[in-house]
Every structure is written in C-alpha cells, then in structure tokens.
Amino acid sequence: MRRILLRSAVLLGAALALSGCIQSSGPVLTGGEELFGPKLRLQLYGLRDGYARDPDTVSFSWNGSLYARAGGGLKDIDAFSALPFEGGDIIIQTVPAKHDQPTEFALAHKLADGVWQVLPIDEGDADEATRAAFCKSASKTSCTVETREQLFAFARATAAQRKDSGGLAIRLPDGDERRARKPRR
Numbered sequence: 001m002r003r004i005l006l007r008s009a010v011l012l013g014a015a016l017a018l019s020g021c022i023q024s025s026g027p028v029l030t031g032g033e034e035l036f037g038p039k040l041r042l043q044l045y046g047l048r049d050g051y052a053r054d055p056d057t058v059s060f061s062w063n064g065s066l067y068a069r070a071g072g073g074l075k076d077i078d079a080f081s082a083l084p085f086e087g088g089d090i091i092i093q094t095v096p097a098k099h100d101q102p103t104e105f106a107l108a109h110k111l112a113d114g115v116w117q118v119l120p121i122d123e124g125d126a127d128e129a130t131r132a133a134f135c136k137s138a139s140k141t142s143c144t145v146e147t148r149e150q151l152f153a154f155a156r157a158t159a160a161q162r163k164d165s166g167g168l169a170i171r172l173p174d175g176d177e178r179r180a181r182k183p184r185r
Contacts, residue, residue, distance in 0.1 A: 022121045022154045023102035023142045029093050029151070032081025034062045039174035044073070044167060047117070052168050059174070066095060089159055092118070102142070105151060107158050114171035119158055126157035
C-alpha cells in the first residue's frame with residue numbers, strides 16, 4: 001500500500017498490503033458522504049524527501065454511497081468512501097479492485113481549499129497498548145481491525161503525528177467545470 005500511497009499521494013489509500021498499515025477484510029465504516037460533490041478529479045503526488053513526486057491524475061463519480069473510479073490512475077482501487085473525522089480530517093476507506101484484497105484506510109488532512117495531505121492509518125503511530133488491544137489479526141505486514149472503535153483508535157494516533165510523508169491530493173476542475181469556464185468565441 002505504501003508504494004501506491006507514496007507514488008500517487010492517494011486520498012484514497014490502496015489495495016496492496018504493507019508494513020504497519022491498518023486494514024480490514026471488508027468495510028468497517030458505513031454512511032459514506034458526498035463530501036466532494038458529484039464529481040471529483042484529483043492530481044496526486046507522493047511526498048518523499050521533501051518533494052512532491054510521481055504525479056498521477058484520477059477521476060471519481062459519486063454513486064450514492066461511494067466515489068467510484070471513473071478514469072485515470074489508481075487502478076488498484078474501484079472506489080472509496082469518505083467520512084468526516086475529528087479535527088476536520090477525513091477518513092478514507094478503499095474498495096479494492098480485486099475483491100480478495102483487503103480494505104485499507106487513510107487519513108486526509110486539509111492543508112488548504114482543495115488540497116489534502118494523505119497518510120495511511122498506521123499501527124506504528126499507536127502505542128503498544130493500543131496495538132495489543134485493537135489489532136485483531138496482526139501479521140508482519142499489517143494490523144487487521146474489525147470495528148469502527150478499533151479504526152478510530154489508530155486514526156487518532158496517526159492524526160497526532162507530524163509527518164512530511166504520505167501523499168498530496170489536489171482537487172482539479174472536473175470536465176464539466178473546465179468546459180463551463182472556457183470562453184465562447
């Protein structure tokens with residue numbers, strides 16, 4: 001997952017397992033909200049060594065319960081849900097393209113209008129007591145959660161960290177907005 005998050009600055013997370021990231025065997029959160037409007041187009045970057053790298057563009061459309069991938073990069077993700085979280089952050093829950101892959105989670109922290117830093121929710125951000133209490137199935141590559149409470153404990157730990165890694169997601173005008181702004185001749 002980190003490879004995708006870092007490469008693509010995923011607002012969404014990714015469907016590949018990696019060390020320390022929280023995952024589940026299916027959705028943990030319900031009630032995704034249309035936080036970004038009916039269409040969402042993003043320019044994504046990985047943040048490494050103080051630089052934004054590896055740009056990628058992806059589009060999503062709201063289908064009534066999820067943002068479904070409508071084109072562009074992030075082919076490992078079919079959709080995502082977004083739920084407001086504490087401190088103005090947003091929890092992103094992925095729907096992997098391959099149904100045998102785990103659901104993964106990221107925290108999007110708003111930096112400015114239309115700009116978010118995206119961090120995978122990482123078990124390594126929590127203390128040992130939290131990991132022992134809330135990782136229901138821990139392997140060398142990930143911590144599995146089963147409930148909203150467990151996910152929120154790790155999301156709070158990630159939110160408390162100051163990180164300069166993860167990804168950067170910048171909202172772009174969708175196709176309709178670009179056409180509307182184009183002057184007629």
